[in-house]
Amino acid sequence: xxxxxxxxxxxxxITQYSKANQEPAWFLEKRLAGLKAAGELxxxxxxxxxxxxxxxxxxxxxxxxxxxxxxxxxxxxxxxxIDVDSVKNLLVQKNASTVFQAVSDExxxxxxxxxxxxxxLQSHGDLVxxxxxxxxxxxxxxxxxxxxxxxxxxxxLYVPKNVEVDVPLQAVYEIAGDNALLAPxxxxxAEANSKVTYVDTYVSGEGKSMVANSLVEVYVxxxxxxxxxxxxxxxxxxxxxxxxxxxxxxxGKMEWILxxxxxxxxxxxxxxxxxxxASIAETKSISVGTGSQRQNLTSQVQHIGTHxxxxxxxKAVMTDEAVSILNGITKIEKGAEKANGVQAENILMLSDKSxxxxxxxxxxxxxxxxxxxxxxVGRFSEESIFYLMSRGIxxxxxxxxxxxxxxxxVVAEIPVEEVKNRLRQALERKLG
Amino acid sequence: MTAVPHLQIKNLRAxxxxxxxxxxxxxxxxxxxxxxxxxxxxxxxxxxxxxxMGHPKYEVTDGEVLINDEDLLEMAVDExxxxxxxxxxxxxxxxxxxxxxxxxxSAINARRxxxxxxxLMKFIREMDKKMNTLEMDxxxxxxxxxxxxxxxxxxxxxxxxxxxxxxxxxxxxxxDSGLDIDALxxxxxxxxxMRSADRGFLIITHYQRxxxxxxxxxxxxxxxxxxxxxxxxxxxxxxxxxxYDWIKEELGIEDETVNxxx
Numbered sequence: 001x002x003x004x005x006x007x008x009x010x011x012x013x014i015t016q017y018s019k020a021n022q023e024p025a026w027f028l029e030k031r032l033a034g035l036k037a038a039g040e041l042x043x044x045x046x047x048x049x050x051x052x053x054x055x056x057x058x059x060x061x062x063x064x065x066x067x068x069x070x071x072x073x074x075x076x077x078x079x080x081x082i083d084v085d086s087v088k089n090l091l092v093q094k095n096a097s098t099v100f101q102a103v104s105d106e107x108x109x110x111x112x113x114x115x116x117x118x119x120x121l122q123s124h125g126d127l128v129x130x131x132x133x134x135x136x137x138x139x140x141x142x143x144x145x146x147x148x149x150x151x152x153x154x155x156x157l158y159v160p161k162n163v164e165v166d167v168p169l170q171a172v173y174e175i176a177g178d179n180a181l182l183a184p185x186x187x188x189x190a191e192a193n194s195k196v197t198y199v200d201t202y203v204s205g206e207g208k209s210m211v212a213n214s215l216v217e218v219y220v221x222x223x224x225x226x227x228x229x230x231x232x233x234x235x236x237x238x239x240x241x242x243x244x245x246x247x248x249x250x251x252g253k254m255e256w257i258l259x260x261x262x263x264x265x266x267x268x269x270x271x272x273x274x275x276x277x278a279s280i281a282e283t284k285s286i287s288v289g290t291g292s293q294r295q296n297l298t299s300q301v302q303h304i305g306t307h308x309x310x311x312x313x314x315k316a317v318m319t320d321e322a323v324s325i326l327n328g329i330t331k332i333e334k335g336a337e338k339a340n341g342v343q344a345e346n347i348l349m350l351s352d353k354s355x356x357x358x359x360x361x362x363x364x365x366x367x368x369x370x371x372x373x374x375x376x377v378g379r380f381s382e383e384s385i386f387y388l389m390s391r392g393i394x395x396x397x398x399x400x401x402x403x404x405x406x407x408x409x410v411v412a413e414i415p416v417e418e419v420k421n422r423l424r425q426a427l428e429r430k431l432g
Numbered sequence: 433m434t435a436v437p438h439l440q441i442k443n444l445r446a447x448x449x450x451x452x453x454x455x456x457x458x459x460x461x462x463x464x465x466x467x468x469x470x471x472x473x474x475x476x477x478x479x480x481x482x483x484x485m486g487h488p489k490y491e492v493t494d495g496e497v498l499i500n501d502e503d504l505l506e507m508a509v510d511e512x513x514x515x516x517x518x519x520x521x522x523x524x525x526x527x528x529x530x531x532x533x534x535x536x537x538s539a540i541n542a543r544r545x546x547x548x549x550x551x552l553m554k555f556i557r558e559m560d561k562k563m564n565t566l567e568m569d570x571x572x573x574x575x576x577x578x579x580x581x582x583x584x585x586x587x588x589x590x591x592x593x594x595x596x597x598x599x600x601x602x603x604x605x606x607x608d609s610g611l612d613i614d615a616l617x618x619x620x621x622x623x624x625x626m627r628s629a630d631r632g633f634l635i636i637t638h639y640q641r642x643x644x645x646x647x648x649x650x651x652x653x654x655x656x657x658x659x660x661x662x663x664x665x666x667x668x669x670x671x672x673x674x675x676y677d678w679i680k681e682e683l684g685i686e687d688e689t690v691n692x693x694x
Contacts, residue, residue: 382488383525386486386525387521387527390486390518392539392543393510393539395510401530401538402530
């Protein structure tokens with residue numbers, strides 16, 4: 001740890017929390033290894049964004065909240081994210097506590113495990129140990145190490161071979177209170193030829209100086225198909241770091257749909273590793289930069305298998321004095337013959353003081369491939385505004401239509417109607 | 433609509449950058465009337481349409497335009513539309529991600545005002561009906577506004593908007609260009625269905641063709657940025673048969689475009 005920051009936690013506190021949750025010994029070892037590594041490792045190097053002054057370590061990691069008995073007793077903030085009456089499979093976490101958990105009998109009958117991270121460590125320890133921190137290593141940089149040390153919740157989702165889950169599984173993460181930490185670990189394992197959709201939303205309540213540090217690891221088996229959608233609406237008082245990564249086996253498909261609607265500083269990286277032949281990655285993300293927030297958003301695909309395909313689309317709307325760096329990285333390794341990777345970053349600028357950088361990066365070590373990128377940074381077309389206004393729509397209304405239209409191709413893909421509506425609401429809030 | 437719609441254009445002058453294009457144009461359109469403006473290329477016809485609607489590229493330097501006795505030129509573009517003006521454009525914009533039906537409903541509601549929004553059912557009924565008239569496929573309502581539409585589809589979509597918005601003064605800027613004869617007939621049928629004492633039309637066209645299907649009451653010829661000759665439908669027929677040279681000769685005009693020094 002840097003010398004000038006007095007940590008609010010130590011190995012003692014971590015050990016206590018681990019014991020209180022009856023975690024297996026091997027996981028406590030990981031935590032302590034993470035704490036040690038966090039003191040030694042540097043922050044991740046980010047394109048055009050310095051985060052060394054951001055809050056990464058100043059938090060009380062294990063703030064707890066009582067469980068509620070029924071979904072309708074959840075906080076209004078959380079209830080606004082879900083359809084209380086119809087949701088069957090839902091996990092709700094606030095700070096370091098699971099506050100609600102519901103899993104349908106149908107899901108259990110299919111052999112699907114959808115449970116909290118803490119419960120998974122206890123009840124499915126061997127299975128978790130096999131996959132945990134395999135896709136993302138704990139010692140990649142200071143933030144992954146810190147996460148491992150203080151992880152305080154999350155989800156374990158396991159789908160057996162040939163099982164198709166036809167309803168989206170949902171999680172809501174809430175952070176609130178001064179110096180709170182939200183550090184969920186989401187581990188998704190989809191065995192061969194299975195199919196699943198996981199959707200989460202991140203929200204925040206009152207509080208100062210809060211930190212979210214989350215990892216998402218997805219293992220997509222041969223012929224399996226996994227869709228992960230995430231909408232983050234954290235306040236200006238939360239610094240949010242999220243690293244999401246999937247590894248995909250032969251003929252598997254990974255799809256990310258991401259709505260980065262935070263008001264505060266954000267680092268997000270989602271990466272798909274296409275290991276197996278003919279595996280597929282699709283990433284769609286939208287972000288809106290408002291106020292004086294800083295965002296560094298990276299979408300990345302690594303092609304290893306032959307005939308692998310990837311498609312990444314990132315769209316950002318920038319206003320006020322916000323700064324966003326949008327990185328798209330397509331990496332095609334030697335031997336990934338017939339790979340095809342395309343990416344596009346489009347930024348719509350609404351103010352003179354905001355800044356949006358689109359950085360398409362193609363790294364290609366194989367000759368027999370296709371790859372393409374398109375990047376654009378632009379303003380409203382006055383011609384389009386004129387057209388809409390000529391039908392009686394106010395200038396403000398015309399701008400809104402154009403902004404929402406610009407983002408719609410991603411919004412339309414969100415698999416759960418309520419989450420889609422939440423995203424639209426978040427857009428209204430940010431751009432209202 | 434209580435009073436008969438009335439558009440008065442008096443000595444209108446407008447420029448783009450430093451180039452004057454409209455050079456003192458006078459015209460009056462009342463409800464129930466169909467006016468056609470004809471003229472060769474480069475005489476300022478489309479500029480007139482865009483200037484009336486308030487396109488930011490054009491600057492009015494002199495003159496006056498009143499819509500129902502209110503100063504049109506003082507109004508923002510959307511206010512002009514809400515005051516009853518409609519322009520069917522030659523090159524409508526493509527707006528990605530906004531469906532035709534969402535856009536149309538926003539436009540109708542902007543016109544009706546807050547608290548008086550059209551019900552979804554009524555809107556769908558109205559739109560279906562008008563789309564039938566224009567022989568537009570149902571899928572058009574879900575497609576993004578003008579995106580990937582053919583030239584003819586865009587023109588039909590302009591007329592669809594006009595039919596749903598029910599403006600009192602309609603300007604059609606070369607709505608016939610790029611239309612085959614069948615599409616032209618459909619578009620003309622849409623316009624004819626709209627003709628009424630509550631509505632005036634200004635049809636800008638190169639050709640007599642459209643006027644075979646939408647009979648004008650008045651025909652005006654534009655040259656050098658103003659109206660140089662006016663008459664009845666017979667004027668359009670003569671122009672079709674003989675071209676514009678006889679007018680130029682009659683008026684002693686050599687260069688009919690706005691580039692001419694006059």
